[in-house]
Amino acid sequence: MRTQVAIVGAGPAGLVLAHLLHLRGIDSVVLERQTRAHVERRIRAGVLEHGTVELLRDTGLADRLDRERMVHHGLELLFDRAGHRVDLTGLAGREITIYGQHELVKDLIAARLATGRPLLFAAPATGFSGLDTASPVVHFVHEGRERELRADVVAGCDGFHGVSRQGLPGHTVSTVSHDYPYAWLGVLADAPPSSEELIYAYHERGFALHSMRTPTITRLYLQVPPDAQLAGWPDERIWAELRTRLARDDPAWQLAGGPILEKGITGLRSVVTEPMRFGRLFLAGDAAHIVPATGAKGLNLAVADVSVLAAALGQWYASGAERLLDTYSGTCLRRVWRVQHFSWWMTSMLHRDPAGDPFTAALQRSQLQYLTSSTAAATSFAENYVGLPLEGGTDHDHA
Numbered sequence: 166m167r168t169q170v171a172i173v174g175a176g177p178a179g180l181v182l183a184h185l186l187h188l189r190g191i192d193s194v195v196l197e198r199q200t201r202a203h204v205e206r207r208i209r210a211g212v213l214e215h216g217t218v219e220l221l222r223d224t225g226l227a228d229r230l231d232r233e234r235m236v237h238h239g240l241e242l243l244f245d246r247a248g249h250r251v252d253l254t255g256l257a258g259r260e261i262t263i264y265g266q267h268e269l270v271k272d273l274i275a276a277r278l279a280t281g282r283p284l285l286f287a288a289p290a291t292g293f294s295g296l297d298t299a300s301p302v303v304h305f306v307h308e309g310r311e312r313e314l315r316a317d318v319v320a321g322c323d324g325f326h327g328v329s330r331q332g333l334p335g336h337t338v339s340t341v342s343h344d345y346p347y348a349w350l351g352v353l354a355d356a357p358p359s360s361e362e363l364i365y366a367y368h369e370r371g372f373a374l375h376s377m378r379t380p381t382i383t384r385l386y387l388q389v390p391p392d393a394q395l396a397g398w399p400d401e402r403i404w405a406e407l408r409t410r411l412a413r414d415d416p417a418w419q420l421a422g423g424p425i426l427e428k429g430i431t432g433l434r435s436v437v438t439e440p441m442r443f444g445r446l447f448l449a450g451d452a453a454h455i456v457p458a459t460g461a462k463g464l465n466l467a468v469a470d471v472s473v474l475a476a477a478l479g480q481w482y483a484s485g486a487e488r489l490l491d492t493y494s495g496t497c498l499r500r501v502w503r504v505q506h507f508s509w510w511m512t513s514m515l516h517r518d519p520a521g522d523p524f525t526a527a528l529q530r531s532q533l534q535y536l537t538s539s540t541a542a543a544t545s546f547a548e549n550y551v552g553l554p555l556e557g558g559t560d561h562d563h564a
């Protein structure tokens with residue numbers, strides 16, 4: 166098999182890249198390890214930055230999103246049993262969108278299939294050869310057979326547990342990481358949201374987050390120990406803990422309950438691999454970096470990477486110029502590190518230190534008080550939360 170760009174992974178990064186290349190007339194093959202049903206059911210992110218939505222809209226990917234999304238102009242920080250609204254749109258001029266990642270992935274898969282260009286499910290990449298040549302090869306398995314995909318360029322969009330990062334020779338890259346002493350227990354509940362906006366709660370018993378997917382489905386998270394097991398968290402315990410951590414003095418507020426449809430535990434981590442390139446292999450999205458979910462940035466960062474990569478490949482195929490390919494990693498990493506800092510900062514402010522250090526707790530409370538009383542502090546927070554503008558402006562819509 167031969168193509169121009171071999172894309173490993175059909176998550177948001179791989180699928181958006183495939184579409185941006187298609188609009189530029191560039192051929193690609195997408196290889197996905199899982200089945201279609203699996204990736205379309207995987208519950209993950211829910212918050213899309215303004216710039217992500219604009220890119221999707223400009224490239225014809227937002228028809229259903231525009232019909233079904235929930236637009237939020239603010240969020241709430243809850244501490245000491247009192248909520249404080251941050252007016253995101255008023256402070257930063259942009260709103261955020263709530264739309265489940267799995268719904269977006271469904272839209273992206275449908276758009277890809279409509280182009281007639283190849284997308285292979287149950288086709289795991291197993292390794293690479295010739296990455297430092299002009300004709301790299303992806304080795305993969307499909308329908309029980311070992312196969313080869315030859316390309317001009319490989320895009321490693323296979324997430325944190327993929328093979329692409331491991332394809333980079335150790336001496337050419339460095340990986341920096343930071344682990345946090347807590348994890349998130351996430352649940353999807355058949356219950357209407359109890360608030361119109363997201364609630365990020367700081368509480369002595371640990372962080373909690375009230376989010377949503379639709380007017381009838383709530384998404385909730387609890388800080389748990391990093392070694393927590395689902396078996397230790399029956400539904401009643403989850404609801405009791407959520408009620409405690411989200412409680413407030415306002416007697417009118419109540420957390421709506423309902424059947425839990427799905428639950429899972431995710432560790433919080435910060436990881437960056439630099440540079441995001443080796444020879445003809447370009448990493449994008451979670452394959453190159455992970456941020457703790459507190460800032461709601463992972464999916465958005467994946468889309469930002471591939472908009473830079475698509476523009477670079479577009480320039481290269483159109484003119485042979487390598488300038489944007491050469492600056493790809495540096496351009497992405499500037500945004501990645503801004504987002505890393507924001508996500509680490511927000512995580513550190515909102516999570517309970519398991520060691521119970523009173524100094525840390527007093528600093529967190531002071532930071533929350535400052536953030537909710539200073540327009541300058543709130544503006545900086547809002548600007549980062551709604552997302553900084555995408556590099557290259559609207560270049561992505563130039564087919």
Ligand code: FAD
Pocket residue numbers: 173174175176177178179196197198199204208209210211212213266288289290291322323324325326327328351431449450451452458460461462463464465466467
């Ligand atoms: P992925 O979505 O991981 O896609 C990689 C794909 O590659 C997968 O389909 C995988 O099956 C496939 N793959 C792996 N190995 C191979 C192989 N060898 N061969 C072929 N295919 C392979 N981000 C936000 O922006 N906002 C949020 O609100 C948010 N909340 C989150 C909540 C949770 C609980 C979690 C876990 C994550 C959250 N994130 C959030 C992060 C976001 O989900 C990820 O950053 C995003 O999925 C990254 O997209 P990606 O395409 O880079 O990687």
Ligand code: PHB
Pocket residue numbers: 209210211212363374376377384458459460461
């Ligand atoms: C989500 O809705 O899944 C979500 C929202 C905000 C976050 C993380 C996850 O910070």
